[in-house]
Amino acid sequence: MVKLTNTKNLPQEIVRSVQSDSYTRGKSTISATGLLQSPQQRVLAKEYDDKIVLDVSDQIWKLLGTACHYVMEKANEGQADIIAEERMYAQINGWTVSGQFDSMSIKDKTLKDLKVTSAWTVMRAMSEGKIEWEQQLNIYAWLFRQNRNEELEKLEIITVNRDWSLRQKQNSGADYPDSNISVIPIKMWTEQEQKDFIYERVNLHQEAEGEYLISGTLPPCSDVERWKQPDAYRVMKPRRVRALRVLATDQEAKDYINKSAEKGLTIEFAKGESRKCKDYCDVSDFCNQYKMEIGNDQ
């Protein structure tokens, strides 16, 4: 059981709301969300469940997401044109895998998931796509077919753009969301691609559990899983705090200095941080990979 602290002394009403989080993965071993976690993160979360400490103040966006889901579920419950919040199950390699979509529009056979997120995330998802959402919805689509023996036609993410503002809209380009709600179409994979992906994820997690049991080690998280920023070489000028240039390699930085007329330029190496580990991973305190990275290996 994860422990909650309240270091910012937030009101009791908020603390209780965070404590009442009713998320469940149903009667399953792993949920779609669990499948998408890195195996290392999932195993450590299980291993250190009773030692993980979270602060209430870090759970507020999650609380907002829960609230939005709750309202949407209640509003659409019993409506003839929508199936809301249905949990689906499948047996894969000895595990019960589950996933719960937020809604399915019966008329246009569209499965939808609600996300409460930043306008910036939405802009990036619109322009570059967001692989985690694509993976999650394709897991749901496969589970949907297994459970209902029906085909879906479309997948969509509905976003509540929590920091959207009219002023920002007026000052930004066309990429900025039109309103505080966006609908993002998600690419539907083939049935085989969906199945292969799910089986591969189950296999990864099961192998990681075995490896942890036998050797006590875990497969390291990838740069993508850690949201690793690239290392940078900062060209610095004396008595100036900000870098003149930030370059990707030492050689590029040296070349810049050689060509520059400025005197006394130096290179400062800035190691790219793993943003997820640093700010968003609940088990980074127990993670050897992260401890090594920040030079804090005990």
Place this chain on the structure above:
Amino acid sequence: MTNKKQPTYAEIWDTLSKVDVSEYVEEKMNLSYLSWSRAWWLLMEHYPEATYEYHEGKKFDDGTVEVSVTITIGETSRMATLPVMDYKNKAIISPDARQINDNKQRCFVKAIAMFGLGIDLYRGMSDDLPDEEKDKASADKPKQEEPTAEVIELEVNETDEYTEAWADVFVEGQSKIIEAMKTIDDLRGFYKANMEKIAILGERFHEKREELDAIFKTRSQELEDKKHG
């Protein structure tokens, strides 16, 4: 190349018919039986090279089906057949996949028994003798029998091959093999080869899974200690 001497029928019979299976016999509906996993485990203890092959089911004109399996040990083999039956030992008309599978497992145990293992369980059974009562039961049977609630419940239980008894046998069998492992790589390979069953154990019998995990950990620690002197 070494030519390992293959056991003869007589030797196999002599070995397997002496195995005391009484402590593993389970009871269901007043019938004594040996679970397929236990039978296989006992066979593996003596003849780990044994293999099995299910044959295509034979379908009769009245819709009943016969299943068969051959067990091979070295150069010897025994085949057993069994009609797909319900719990009253009546042949089922148009059995579904699950009923066929249940009876294949029973047939599997029967084929092993033909080598001698657990043969006593079959002594006194007259399932192959003409029987007026059985004939009458077959003749009276409606072509599409609706199963009663009792039958459904029983069959659901029988369907589930992953019973508590299975978990016991599985952990016991695995622990013996794990203890015989010589390297961490062997242990790793063994885990991967059994990953699905281990996952099932974890889902259904949490405590048994913990027990098995502890066995893996202990052996792994022993091997690690040995490696480092």
